[in-house]
Amino acid sequence: MRFDFYEPTTIGECIEMLTHFGQEASLLAGGTDLLVKLRLRHIRPQAVISLGVIDELKKLERKSDGSLEIGAMKTLQEVESSNLLANEFDLVRQGAGCVSSIQVRNVATLGGNSCNASPSADTVPALIALGAEVQIVGPHGERHLVLEDFFTGPGETVLQKGEILTEFKLPAPSSHSGGTYKKYAIRGEVDISIVGVATRLTLDRNHKLQEVRIVLGGVAPTPNRVRRAEDMLVGQDPREELFEEAAQLAAEESRPISDQRATAQYRREMVKVWTRYTLQETFQKARQNHHGKG
Amino acid sequence: MKQRKELNVNGKIYEVFVEPWRTLLEVLREELHLTGAKMGCDDGNCGACTVVIDGKAIKGCLMLVPQAKGKKILTIEGLGSGENLHPLQQAFIDHFAVQCGFCTPGMIMSAKALLDEKPDATEEEIRSGLQGNICRCTGYVKIVEAVEAARDKLAQKSNPL
Ligand SMILES: Cc1cc2nc3c(=O)[nH]c(=O)nc-3n(C[C@H](O)[C@H](O)[C@H](O)COP(=O)(O)OP(=O)(O)OC[C@H]3O[C@@H](n4cnc5c(N)ncnc54)[C@H](O)[C@@H]3O)c2cc1C
Ligand code: FES
Ligand code: FES
Numbered sequence: 001m002r003f004d005f006y007e008p009t010t011i012g013e014c015i016e017m018l019t020h021f022g023q024e025a026s027l028l029a030g031g032t033d034l035l036v037k038l039r040l041r042h043i044r045p046q047a048v049i050s051l052g053v054i055d056e057l058k059k060l061e062r063k064s065d066g067s068l069e070i071g072a073m074k075t076l077q078e079v080e081s082s083n084l085l086a087n088e089f090d091l092v093r094q095g096a097g098c099v100s101s102i103q104v105r106n107v108a109t110l111g112g113n114s115c116n117a118s119p120s121a122d123t124v125p126a127l128i129a130l131g132a133e134v135q136i137v138g139p140h141g142e143r144h145l146v147l148e149d150f151f152t153g154p155g156e157t158v159l160q161k162g163e164i165l166t167e168f169k170l171p172a173p174s175s176h177s178g179g180t181y182k183k184y185a186i187r188g189e190v191d192i193s194i195v196g197v198a199t200r201l202t203l204d205r206n207h208k209l210q211e212v213r214i215v216l217g218g219v220a221p222t223p224n225r226v227r228r229a230e231d232m233l234v235g236q237d238p239r240e241e242l243f244e245e246a247a248q249l250a251a252e253e254s255r256p257i258s259d260q261r262a263t264a265q266y267r268r269e270m271v272k273v274w275t276r277y278t279l280q281e282t283f284q285k286a287r288q289n290h291h292g293k294g
Numbered sequence: 295m296k297q298r299k300e301l302n303v304n305g306k307i308y309e310v311f312v313e314p315w316r317t318l319l320e321v322l323r324e325e326l327h328l329t330g331a332k333m334g335c336d337d338g339n340c341g342a343c344t345v346v347i348d349g350k351a352i353k354g355c356l357m358l359v360p361q362a363k364g365k366k367i368l369t370i371e372g373l374g375s376g377e378n379l380h381p382l383q384q385a386f387i388d389h390f391a392v393q394c395g396f397c398t399p400g401m402i403m404s405a406k407a408l409l410d411e412k413p414d415a416t417e418e419e420i421r422s423g424l425q426g427n428i429c430r431c432t433g434y435v436k437i438v439e440a441v442e443a444a445r446d447k448l449a450q451k452s453n454p455l
Binding site for chain 1: 339361427
C-alpha cells in the first residue's frame with residue numbers, strides 16, 4: 001500500500017479531485033471493504049480520497065411529504081439506532097443490523113455497502129424493497145435512479161469517472177405495510193450472507209395485497225427483485241398457499257452460484273424457505289399496522 | 295511520504311511521523327509501543343485489535359491512521375493503571391475469563407464501549423456486543439460472566455445505595 005491521502009470538505013472539491021486523478025483514485029468511506037482490498041493489493045491507487053469530513057453526506061432527514069433522505073456517509077450503526085427509521089422504515093434498520101459486528105457497523109457506511117456492490121450486501125435488499133432511489137453527483141451534475149438499477153455486476157455499478165453516490169431517498173411508505181429482512185449465514189451476523197431476503201407487503205382497505213416487493217441478495221450477480229412472484233401476489237387475498245407458491249417462483253428465478261459457503265442447489269432451497277418465512281412474518285406486521293392505524 | 299500527525303491516545307497527545315497508509319493498529323503498536331491491542335487476522339474478523347474511538351468500539355486494523363485524526367482514542371493501557379485495575383479488568387481475572395490472553399484486551403475494550411452506552415446491558419446484549427471478538431480458549435461463558443459481574447460492580451459504584 002502506497003498512496004497520498006486527501007480529505008476534501010465539500011462534494012464539489014471531492015469531484016474535482018476524483019476527476020483529476022481518474023483511475024488512479026479510490027474513494028474511502030468507512031474503509032471496511034476498501035482497506036481489505038488495498039491490503040490484498042487488489043487495487044493500487046495513487047490517491048485515496050476520504051469522504052470522512054464532508055458534512056453534506058451525513059444528513060438524515062424526514063421530509064414534509066413523509067419521504068426520508070439518508071446521506072451516503074451515515075454509519076450502519078447510526079442507521080440501525082435511528083428513531084427516524086423506526087416503524088415504516090424499519091427494514092433498513094434490520095438490514096444494517098445484520099452487517100458483521102458492532103466494531104464494523106460503527107465505521108462502515110450505508111453508501112459504502114451499496115457502492116462496494118457485493119451481491120450479498122445486507123442493506124441492499126432492504127433498501128430496494130422500500131423503493132430507494134440514489135442520488136449520484138459528478139462533474140456533469142446530478143442524476144437519480146432507483147437502487148435496483150445501480151448495480152451492473154459483482155463489484156460493479158453504474159458510477160462513472162468522477163461520480164459519487166451522495167444520498168438515498170426513501171419514498172413515504174403507506175402505513176398499512178410491513179417489511180422483513182432475513183439473512184441466512186453459517187455464523188450469524190459476523191458471516192457473509194448465503195442468502196438474504198427482504199419482503200415488503202402493503203394491504204389495501206379490504207386486506208388484499210396492494211403492493212408486493214420480494215428482493216433477493218446473494219443468489220445472483222446483483223441483488224434483484226423477483227417480479228414474477230410479486231406480480232402473482234398483487235391483488236390477492238394473502239394466504240399461506242400463495243406465499244408457498246411465491247417462494248417457489250423466487251427459488252426458480254434465482255441464479256445462485258456454488259462457492260465455499262454453499263452450493264447453488266442449497267442456496268436455491270434456502271431462497272424458498274426464507275422467502276416463505278419472510279412473507280409470513282411481513283404479512284403479520286402489515287396486518288398489525290392495518291389494525292393499529294385503522 | 296511521511297506526515298506529521300497528532301494522535302490523542304488515552305488522554306495524551308502524541309506526535310508521530312507516519313505514512314498515510316499505516317493502520318491505526320500498526321501505529322499504536324509500532325510507533326507508540328502500546329502493544330495491548332493485538333494483531334490477529336489484520337483483516338477485520340477477529341476483534342483482537344479493538345480500541346475505543348470517541349466512545350465507540352472499532353477495529354484498529356480496519357482504520358487508516360489519518361481517519362483517527364482529531365478523535366479520542368482509548369486503548370487497554372488507558373483503562374487501569376498497574377495496581378489500580380478497572381472493574382472489567384478485575385472481573386476478567388476473578389472469573390477466569392483469561393486463558394492465553396490474546397483476545398482479552400479486545401474483549402475488554404468492546405465490553406467497555408458496550409457498558410458505557412448500556413450500563414444495564416442484559417446477558418443477551420453482552421453476547422451480541424461481543425460478537426465481533428473471537429476467543430479460541432475460553433468458550434465465552436466465563437467472559438460473559440465477567441462482563442456481567444463488572445456491570446453489577448459499576449452499577450453499585452454509580453449508585454452507592
Ligand atoms: C469483518 C467484516 C465483515 C463484514 N461483514 C459484512 C456483512 O455481514 N454484510 C455486509 O453486507 N457487508 C459486510 N462487510 C463488508 C463491509 O463492511 C460493508 O460493505 C460496508 O458497508 C462498506 O462500507 P464502508 O463505508 O466501509 O465502505 P468502503 O470500504 O469505504 O468503500 C467500499 C467501496 O465503495 C466505494 N464507495 C464508498 N462510498 C462511496 C460513495 N459515497 N460514492 C462512491 N463510491 C463509494 C469505495 O471506493 C470502495 O470501493 C464486512 C466487512 C468486514 C471487514
Ligand atoms: S486484527 Fe483486527 S480484527 Fe483481527
Ligand atoms: S483467552 Fe485465548 S483467545 Fe481468548
